[in-house]
Amino acid sequence: MDTSATGLLDVRDLSVAVRSRRGPIGLVDRVSLSIGRGEIVGLVGESGCGKSMTAAAIGRLFPTTAARITGGEVMLEGTGDLTNLSDRQFRKIRGARIGMIFQDPSTYLDPLMTIGRQVGEALQAHGYEGSREDRVAELLAMMGLPDAAQLSTRYPHELSGGQRQRVLIAAALAGEPDLLIADEPSTALDVTVQAEILVLLRELRDDLGLSILMITHDLGVVAQMCDRVYVMYAGRVVEERDVYEIFKDPRHPYTLGLLAGTLSPEVRDQELFAIPGRVPDPRAMPEGCRFHPRCPLAVQECREKEPPKQPLGEGFSACWKYDDPRLPRAWQLAEEHVLPVGFEGIPATSDDEVSEP
Amino acid sequence: MRHSWIPLFALKRLLFAIPLVLGVVIINFLLIQLAPGDPATVLVGDFPVPEEYLDRIRAEYGLDKSIPEQLIAYLGQLFQGNLGVSFSKRQDVLTLLLERMPATLKLTLSAMVLATIVGVLLGVVAAKYRGRAPDTASQVTTLLGFSVPEFWLGQILILLFAVTLGWLPLGGDAPVRGDGDVLFNLDYLVLPAVALSFRYVALIARMTRSSLLEVSSADFVAATRSRGVSESLILRRHTLKNAAPPVITVIGYNFGFILAGSVMVETVFGWPGIGRLLYESITSRDYPVMTAILLIISVTVVLANVLTDIVHALLDPRLERK
Numbered sequence: 001m002d003t004s005a006t007g008l009l010d011v012r013d014l015s016v017a018v019r020s021r022r023g024p025i026g027l028v029d030r031v032s033l034s035i036g037r038g039e040i041v042g043l044v045g046e047s048g049c050g051k052s053m054t055a056a057a058i059g060r061l062f063p064t065t066a067a068r069i070t071g072g073e074v075m076l077e078g079t080g081d082l083t084n085l086s087d088r089q090f091r092k093i094r095g096a097r098i099g100m101i102f103q104d105p106s107t108y109l110d111p112l113m114t115i116g117r118q119v120g121e122a123l124q125a126h127g128y129e130g131s132r133e134d135r136v137a138e139l140l141a142m143m144g145l146p147d148a149a150q151l152s153t154r155y156p157h158e159l160s161g162g163q164r165q166r167v168l169i170a171a172a173l174a175g176e177p178d179l180l181i182a183d184e185p186s187t188a189l190d191v192t193v194q195a196e197i198l199v200l201l202r203e204l205r206d207d208l209g210l211s212i213l214m215i216t217h218d219l220g221v222v223a224q225m226c227d228r229v230y231v232m233y234a235g236r237v238v239e240e241r242d243v244y245e246i247f248k249d250p251r252h253p254y255t256l257g258l259l260a261g262t263l264s265p266e267v268r269d270q271e272l273f274a275i276p277g278r279v280p281d282p283r284a285m286p287e288g289c290r291f292h293p294r295c296p297l298a299v300q301e302c303r304e305k306e307p308p309k310q311p312l313g314e315g316f317s318a319c320w321k322y323d324d325p326r327l328p329r330a331w332q333l334a335e336e337h338v339l340p341v342g343f344e345g346i347p348a349t350s351d352d353e354v355s356e357p
Numbered sequence: 358m359r360h361s362w363i364p365l366f367a368l369k370r371l372l373f374a375i376p377l378v379l380g381v382v383i384i385n386f387l388l389i390q391l392a393p394g395d396p397a398t399v400l401v402g403d404f405p406v407p408e409e410y411l412d413r414i415r416a417e418y419g420l421d422k423s424i425p426e427q428l429i430a431y432l433g434q435l436f437q438g439n440l441g442v443s444f445s446k447r448q449d450v451l452t453l454l455l456e457r458m459p460a461t462l463k464l465t466l467s468a469m470v471l472a473t474i475v476g477v478l479l480g481v482v483a484a485k486y487r488g489r490a491p492d493t494a495s496q497v498t499t500l501l502g503f504s505v506p507e508f509w510l511g512q513i514l515i516l517l518f519a520v521t522l523g524w525l526p527l528g529g530d531a532p533v534r535g536d537g538d539v540l541f542n543l544d545y546l547v548l549p550a551v552a553l554s555f556r557y558v559a560l561i562a563r564m565t566r567s568s569l570l571e572v573s574s575a576d577f578v579a580a581t582r583s584r585g586v587s588e589s590l591i592l593r594r595h596t597l598k599n600a601a602p603p604v605i606t607v608i609g610y611n612f613g614f615i616l617a618g619s620v621m622v623e624t625v626f627g628w629p630g631i632g633r634l635l636y637e638s639i640t641s642r643d644y645p646v647m648t649a650i651l652l653i654i655s656v657t658v659v660l661a662n663v664l665t666d667i668v669h670a671l672l673d674p675r676l677e678r679k
Contacts, residue, residue, distance in 0.1 A: 061579055095585035107576040110595050122584040155674040
């Protein structure tokens, strides 16, 4: 896709922590990502990896008041660093520059208010001056919801999941934002509806030049939608790649593990693959590379030093073993017990054995 | 016409309430049969009489018949609107109740309005200042409301405001004053209404607080915020509206507790309502009056519940049935 796009959003070294009785717990650690105009960028990882927290930090919509940004910048083209804005100033960004859609459309609409009023309210918030009713109808039609007059008087519970997600997108785009943050927008929907919503989002990008930050755990969604992808693990970005490259030639063992866990006809007769071990507890993050306790290629260096970002084309891999020849087959070798998996619970052979092939 | 289905809904709910009330009537009747003591001796009074005289009394009041026969006779009379005659006051029970009911309604409805205003205010303040001093103050008030019995609070209020300070009357309800008393005899009403509302204030405050906190962290509030809608509009249009139904349910469903509390409060304050009448009828084993009051209370509670459901249905479109 168009990788020469000018930067719309530029997140630099963003860190997020939640307060707790025992001091702050870091959930997002120096995450940097950029999104160009008209670009669809994926942010991928298992639940608890910090991808939703990153999105919440950008949109200043933390699920708890205990969470806050502890470092870094969120640069928005034409506005500057969003983290410096007061809540009052940030409200002018909401909906007008950055729109958000969410996972479960049934809980993100007010059950006691008609569809028309909820979309109209978003228009009103941005000082829309024409006939609100007409514009609501126009927006709903744009989302593939015809017969707006009739739909506007309905309540959210009278709509299907797919319709509700379309209404949410209409409301999010009422203020004509440049960037849409989509947090698992298709996860809670039926498979066919999922595909429809993804197609709609792609059309909106093509027609409106909308940029989309796609938060998802589903690599299938990434393959269908995204131009570039950031893979997050335990609060950090571990790999950033062009979408074609990441599927063709992934260079981080975690990314490889995620890909190996994706269903495909070739693996139907085998046992389903899952990366052994668990996502680390944010209160006790491993030293060095945070993935090392689960990694078949881990060596002493991985335990001690945070891996640098190794440049790969437009992106990078934050892995000490990113050019290890065994990397592409690492998980297969681990399953065949050729490589040990260094995660707690399964005895690993000594580090020396692992480091020397 | 969104609400055109409401009358039918109300009618259905009322029809379903009929067997419920009937069941309550039968249980009340049987409960009183289980209570110790012979009504005949109560009728005669504390006076030695020959056994034949007691038998005559029993026959006269139908007390010699079997319990099922008495029940059927009772239900038969009930359907004709005959609630019987008071043993102790020798008065028609229905007349007696109609005389006393307005005072109770005045007291309980005042207490309810007072409790709603104070309770909702306390709850909103507590939710707004969650975890800070006003919240703590409200929580302590709530705890007191749950733990202080009405009759004790009533006596303390009398001691303080009527005896020591002399600001308000000791008790009773003034007869309607000739000068067109627009204030509803407010001076007589204040203390009993406060005593009766305290527990209710606690209940409403607590529900308002938790409901507001729950709704303000709801997904749709976050989504509305993400569209740039101002906080004050979010509160007015979304949070308050969504927090209201559980509070209204608590207010309506607990009307029965206010009626129960009124027995204590009316007794302490000498308020001439059915609460005190119930207390008097229990001490004098005036069974017809007791059963009639229990019946009235059950019917009132059922009506309050039906009314609550209707209000709830008006507020929440999800309750609409196709």
